[in-house]
Amino acid sequence: MASAGPLDEIRTNSASAYRKGQDDVAQQRSRKLTQSRLLTENDIDALAVLEYAAQDILQKYHAAMRQMEVRLETLDQDLKLRQRRNPIHHIESRMKSIPSIFEKLERYGKPVTLESMEANIMDIAGLRVIVSYVQDSYDILDYLEHQDDLTVVTVKDYIANPKPNGYRSLHLIVKIPVYFLDSKEEIPVEIQIRTIAMDFWASLEHDLKYKAVRCIVGVDSDAELKECSRIIEDVENRMQVLAAALDSGTKEKPRAGAVSRAKMLDLKEELEWPEGQTPDGPSIAPLMGQPGYFS
Secondary structure (H helix, E strand, O other): OOOOOHHHHHHHHHHHHHHOOOHHHHHHHHHHHOOOOOOOHHHHHHHHHHHHHHHHHHHHHHHHHHHHHHHHHHHHHHHHHHHOOOOEEEEEEEEOOHHHHHHHHHHOOOOOOHHHHHHHOOOOEEEEEEEOOHHHHHHHHHHHHOOOOOEEEEEEEOOOOOOOOOOOOEEEEEEEEEEOOOOEEEEEEEEEEEEHHHHHHHHHHHHHOOOHHHHOOOOOHHHHHHHHHHHHHHHHHHHHHHHHHHHHHHHHOOOOOOOOHHHHHHHHHHOOOOOOEEOOEEOOHHHOOOOOOOO
16 A cells, blocks of 8 residues: 555645534535535545635635625715715624535535635625615615725625515625735625615524424415515605605705704803893793704
8 A cells, every 4th residue: 555645644634633623513514415415435534625725715705704894884984974874774794604615516516626616606705784774775786886996796686576485685796805915806795785674574584484384274474474575665665755755854944943952052152141041032941852943
């Protein structure tokens, strides 16, 4: 038998290092992959080495995810200063696990290699952006499209065209430049933009689909979930119209006599009014905080 070479030794050590303390993860990966084909011991060893080596690649995607999250937070703060509102309620982030990446490559019939992983899996890094109104989803897409160093690769509009089960969201793949010591790479990040109401529906749908609701006699859970999605969409549209009307009314018709609290305090410091009086008559101090007087 030929003696083990340096490469074989590296593979053995890498596999051992990976497997130490990772038995549960390895078993989970093996169960998923063996659904489509039977893995030999050599296959499992090769996948363990591959998974260990993929950790370096994941660092790039993690850096891209963090940079994109900062972009969105900066955008939200700028909108707060300019428009006096934060369209982004909150942002969630996640990195796809290596076992799930390998399983997805298998499911798509792609080679399970590092090169294939980077070429075929666009959602290794992902962000979920939760916004207040439907229009906010499209506004954020528009803002991102106008950033000249970003590339919007794909847009899947499940808001205008919901999935058959009622799922609604705006899915983007955006490439962002990431600078390393001696190179620059454009790395894809998946961005899901949805409203608070859409996220509420998706979270409960995800929970319910793992329960035996479909088996209950007289309950069509698929139809019920789809109907709930339709009701939520109707409520969102009505809220959007209401928000637009209120915003328009505030801009076009300021309340007569309305004065900001800051301006009121400035005037009070500049003028020595008699106690309980203003230049125009009785003090309006008792009315401070009442609707129609201070914004």
